[in-house]
Amino acid sequence: DIQMTQSPSTLSASVGDRVTITCRASQSISTWLAWYQHKPGKSPNLLIYKASSLESGVPSRFSGSGSGTEFTLTISSLQPDDFATYYCQQYNSHPHTFGGGTKVEIK
Amino acid sequence: QVQLVESGGGVVQPGGSLRLSCVASEFTFSRFDMYWVRQAPGKGLEWVAFIRNDGSNKDFAESVKGRFTISRDNSKNTLYLQMNSLKIGDTAVYYCAKDALPRFGGYFDYWGQGALVTVSS
Numbered sequence: 013d014i015q016m017t018q019s020p021s022t023l024s025a026s027v028g029d030r031v032t033i034t035c036r037a038s039q040s041i042s043t044w045l046a047w048y049q050h051k052p053g054k055s056p057n058l059l060i061y062k063a064s065s066l067e068s069g070v071p072s073r074f075s076g077s078g079s080g081t082e083f084t085l086t087i088s089s090l091q092p093d094d095f096a097t098y099y100c101q102q103y104n105s106h107p108h109t110f111g112g113g114t115k116v117e118i119k
Numbered sequence: 120q121v122q123l124v125e126s127g128g129g130v131v132q133p134g135g136s137l138r139l140s141c142v143a144s145e146f147t148f149s150r151f152d153m154y155w156v157r158q159a160p161g162k163g164l165e166w167v168a169f170i171r172n173d174g175s176n177k178d179f180a181e182s183v184k185g186r187f188t189i190s191r192d193n194s195k196n197t198l199y200l201q202m203n204s205l206k207i208g209d210t211a212v213y214y215c216a217k218d219a220l221p222r223f224g225g226y227f228d229y230w231g232q233g234a235l236v237t238v239s240s
Contacts, residue, residue, distance in 0.1 A: 013181070046226035048164075055214060055230035056156075056164065067228070099164050103225025106169060106178045108154075113163040 018111035024119040031087040033114045035100035044104040047085045051096045121229045128234030141198040141215030149193040152218040157211035205238045
């Protein structure tokens with residue numbers, strides 16, 4: 013199975029900050045990577061697919077980059093609604109494993 | 120608006136069984152692969168199971184292989200997860216999720232609201 017490792021596991025930031033989350037795959041997954049936002053009591057929400065494609069309706073402050081084994085999710089200017097946990101997911105091969113998550117907290 | 124509505128969650132003893140259902144609406148269910156994903160209390164998301172749009176192919180996480188089965192009834196727009204030999208570690212919120220693309224997608228554009236399964240004696 014492909015292991016997905018996210019860092020950091022927790023991130024404290026302020027409104028307006030630029031935030032970067034890293035996701036590493038244990039083997040190359042090309043650009044078969046998605047990012048989700050998950051808030052307590054809600055269903056996860058797709059942000060980015062194919063490493064850098066923005067899902068329809070997602071604010072442009074979210075962006076993704078990377079290929080192979082190293083990927084990043086960037087929030088250019090953190091908004092109050094962005095405090096949540098973020099997960100990467102590889103879909104190169106089954107099982108489509110998720111990273112451990114990065115919780116973005118208010119500083 | 121696409122909707123996925125899970126049901127069938129509850130409390131069950133270790134070794135017991137439970138079947139989750141997920142009723143889909145507002146999209147052509149038979150065109151899309153479907154998945155189950157779970158989140159244990161205080162933990163992250165875990166990919167659990169996959170079924171091809173026509174039911175011809177299925178796959179499972181190692182943690183549930185041999186105990187869980189996945190099926191679908193395209194005439195009823197319904198996805199199922201049969202969970203047998205349940206363990207305390209299976210306690211989680213279970214989400215059904217729709218593949219974003221018809222065939223060979225692998226990421227999820229719509230999720231259900233989640234069904235809580237609690238395995239406890």
